[in-house]
Amino acid sequence: MSISEFKKGRGAQLNTANKFHEHSHEIRDDFLNYCASEGEEAEESRTTIIETFPKTIVNKVTSPDVGLEYSLNPYQGCEHGCIYCYARNSHEYWGYSAGLDFEQKILVKRNAVELLEQKLRSKSWKATPIVLSGNTDCYQPIEKELRITRSLLQCFLKYRHPVGMITKNALVQRDMDVLRELAQENLVHVNLSITSLEEKTRRILEPRTATIKKRLETVEKLSTAGIPVSVMMAPIIPSINSHEIMPLVKEVAERGALGVGYTIVRLNGSIGQIFSHWIKKAMPDRADKVLHQIQQVHGGSLNDSRFGTRMKGEGEFASQVAQQFKIAKRLYLKDRERPQLNCKLHEEFKDGQMKLF
Template identity: 45%
Template sequence: MRPKNPPDYPDDAIAEPVHHGRGALSNESSRFDSERRIRTTDGWETEASSTPSEDDELPPLRTTLTRDATRTILARNTSPDVPFDRSINPYRGCEHGCIYCFARPTHAYLGLSPGLDFETKILFKPDAAKLLTAELASPKYRPDVVAMGTNTDPYQPVEREMKITRQILRVLSDFNNPVGIVTKNHLVTRDIDILADMAKRNLAEVFLSVTTLDKDLARTMEPRASAPHRRIDAIRALNDAGVPVGVMTAPMIPGLNDHEMEAILEAAAEAGATRAGFTVLRLPLEIKELFEEWLRQHRPDRAERVLSLIRQIRGGALYQSSFGVRMKGEGPIAELLSARFGAAVKRLGLNRIRYRLDTLRFRVPEEARTALVDAKRDARQMKLL
């Protein structure tokens, strides 16, 4: 059952129609907008006909791509909750449409909605490889692991045609700069040729994020990510190719998918995963409303229980932003999840090996060094004109 209109909505406001293959159920305005977008009726629809039937479905809500003219490609962070200080996001927004995605609120900075806009209006960075080459070739650059997939997925469906992630991997390989990838998409196996070659030099590792093994839950909760069995297949393919691979059971949502934690870890370990991690659900900013709306629509029988359990691991709220607790939560339920994860990891022999990717192999290819010198010369000449 879709929630009723808020009290401040006009009487003729109508809900966003359900778009098959998309995660969010609404498309509220950005929190920075001074005006609110509200769908209304012209009076011709009736309550019975306002929701399309199977014989009268809306056309698919298609993805639109916009060029992102960013001038830098490496994003830096100082968060104590994550084990890296630099990352690359080839895309802004993510077609996977995971309803719980903590990156959704970033679309508000673009004047777009964290709802349907986030998964249908994708910004891509066509100059990513060129920008990365310049940043790695700079004398100021100090080599370390570059993380990919920490915000939006580098292997979301548009990557199949854009190939921006593949271009980035080629640059990192040329410079011998290590990379760590997290993805929900089997498409990562397309780049096994690059990743396996990098792995031989101890320069690459991949984590597959597996939230559930229930294909029906996955279809509604993360509609355009690879099906759960395909992600397990990707773990097997990467392991067979010699690429160090792990699994992220993330996010764990109390009362919804947390009972699957051990089964996910077992399936991943059987497929060849040697490392594992987990986080609990994070609901910052607009995600709280989007997730609750989705939950009441797709799992109405357990919505109140799930929300209650989330509050129990978040000090009575739906989210805590403090470092140290935002990833794992607190209280008895969070402690039990952590204990279960630890016991399963020990039983399955996961995390016995801690890969330390090699940063000492880093080198600037001669052609990149020459291009940097030429660029600086051209810049000086432009200043003299």
């Protein structure tokens, strides 16, 4: 199949079965043929926004190799449509598929700011960095309209609480006024996710994300404004972007990034089926090679849940990637480090203003 046969603007090309459901369904070929003959769509392709009102918003992260203690996700599901996204599996807990549903059914936590304020005012809460987008991107397209992420940042500023951010959307530039105020008291750090320098690669891997040009521009603008910014090259995918490590680190360093991190792709749960189906349509000439190389990195399987190895892999390819990053950091990021976030101010601002006595 060719790229032209893709569902336009989507990463996943199918809905996988939800493992939590007793029943599943599939679209039969005769139905697809009927739709084609009648000029009809087999599936609804528009994005649906679903409002939710959870009881809590700050999540304790128990994984020992993620590098954060608490996360906050104002949205579940992500319209960016990154084909490799590890968060896809979490959509099954909400009753949806990790495939197209993940990109088309976006759950919005309408009371996110109220819940965060309750958390930060709690007498038992001790300030520790909370990361926005530990799961799905807080600056995905719907944020432009709803502005929940901006309101969350304003809440962190009000209570002088440290916050980290991970995004691949240039919309973060909209909130530079709030980020600048947070940065002045060392309360924020931003991670820009940049997987490739090649726009063609970006378009097929991450169909609804900001362009590479806009993301590089964002790194530079944040850095110039005094907002600490680093870059995540995640994930590294063999034979797709693995050749770009050195030039990408050099480029983001020149734009002012304070550091670079990475992970190697892992295809847990339904993502293995979604990615395999996608790559055989998008890159039929190298699909088997890429899938085989991913298996070599993860002990012979696409699925790798082992703490300690799942993020960086093992074997010759993983060692080569680690060595390239080590060299790149030494060449382009020597003596740079991001400042430690300030956890000391919050106690004095628990009621939303500085205590005088």
